[in-house]
Amino acid sequence: MFPQQRLKTVELVNLFTIMPRVQLQQQQCTNMKKGAWSPEEDQKLKSYIMKFGIWNWSHMPKFAGLSRTGKSCRLRWMNYLRPDVKRGPFTMEEVEIVIKTYQELGNKWSAIAGRVPGRTDNEIKNFFHTHLKKQLGVKNVASMKRTKRVVMKKDKDQNEMTNIYADKSSPNVCNYSLEKSSSTIITWEENEMTDIVSSSNIVILESNPEIEKISTNNVGCHLCQFEYPHPCTLSGLDFFHQFDVLWDAQHLTIF
DNA sequence: AATCCCACCAACCGCCACCTC
DNA sequence: CGAGGTGGCGGTTGGTGGGAT
Numbered sequence: 001m002f003p004q005q006r007l008k009t010v011e012l013v014n015l016f017t018i019m020p021r022v023q024l025q026q027q028q029c030t031n032m033k034k035g036a037w038s039p040e041e042d043q044k045l046k047s048y049i050m051k052f053g054i055w056n057w058s059h060m061p062k063f064a065g066l067s068r069t070g071k072s073c074r075l076r077w078m079n080y081l082r083p084d085v086k087r088g089p090f091t092m093e094e095v096e097i098v099i100k101t102y103q104e105l106g107n108k109w110s111a112i113a114g115r116v117p118g119r120t121d122n123e124i125k126n127f128f129h130t131h132l133k134k135q136l137g138v139k140n141v142a143s144m145k146r147t148k149r150v151v152m153k154k155d156k157d158q159n160e161m162t163n164i165y166a167d168k169s170s171p172n173v174c175n176y177s178l179e180k181s182s183s184t185i186i187t188w189e190e191n192e193m194t195d196i197v198s199s200s201n202i203v204i205l206e207s208n209p210e211i212e213k214i215s216t217n218n219v220g221c222h223l224c225q226f227e228y229p230h231p232c233t234l235s236g237l238d239f240f241h242q243f244d245v246l247w248d249a250q251h252l253t254i255f
Numbered sequence: 256a257a258t259c260c261c262a263c264c265a266a267c268c269g270c271c272a273c274c275t276c
Numbered sequence: 277c278g279a280g281g282t283g284g285c286g287g288t289t290g291g292t293g294g295g296a297t
Contacts, residue, residue, distance in 0.1 A: 126264050
């Protein structure tokens with residue numbers, strides 16, 4: 001047993017006999033925080049990922065001391081905290097790419113984002129709905145059939161989009177400009193200066209500019225000290241990790 | 256000054272594909 | 277092969293701020 005582990009006998013009994021795992025998870029979800037992220041939460045998530053990497057979104061929040069769902073953490077990281085996320089106004093070039101790709105692929109935001117470096121699917125989606133939709137004269141995007149990730153359906157969707165945009169009477173969208181930016185994200189350099197994590201050899205960030213130089217073998221789990229990739233992600237949860245829901249992540253020691 | 260309206264965007268939700276067992 | 281878990285995706289919502297009345 002780990003010294004940080006605070007499992008009481010009654011809790012173990014509940015785990016095994018009284019409270020099924022699914023029910024535990026449901027109960028956990030009801031206690032999850034929702035809404036806007038605080039700077040403290042951002043810092044916790046960012047620090048944790050920088051130190052231990054991304055090994056399992058569902059279980060990471062507890063270890064990071066966050067009362068958030070894995071989905072929420074993933075979204076926050078992908079759309080906001082990731083150092084390679086580009087903020088601020090879209091450039092003319094980016095707008096052109098978005099429009100061109102949209103006409104080619106339809107509402108496949110992630111695919112479009114893949115062609116616009118630094119922009120997230122959510123950002124592109126918002127940008128499209130708030131700015132380009134009107135300019136492109138799209139009446140009701142929501143009514144369009146949702147594109148599924150099924151190859152067989154791709155052609156149909158693409159044809160649909162082709163019909164919608166057959167008439168290219170779009171205004172000159174390049175005239176569009178954004179005056180403001182709600183960005184509060186810090187750059188990688190700023191991040192390096194301000195982050196509380198001072199570890200020099202335990203870093204894994206998908207777009208860390210230094211990532212090529214870093215071996216993932218240096219990444220470990222702060223609980224079991226397994227090296228990355230974490231065994232929990234490979235063969236299911238081991239004994240200790242099955243009960244991590246009862247651990248107080250705030251008091252866990254980070255080595 | 257107060258209220259309303261609207262644009263913007265962060266975040267949530269539901270669905271689904273993929274993976275593992 | 278089927279069930280369950282996980283992550284990714286797209287649609288939608290709700291909070292916020294700024295401009296108009």
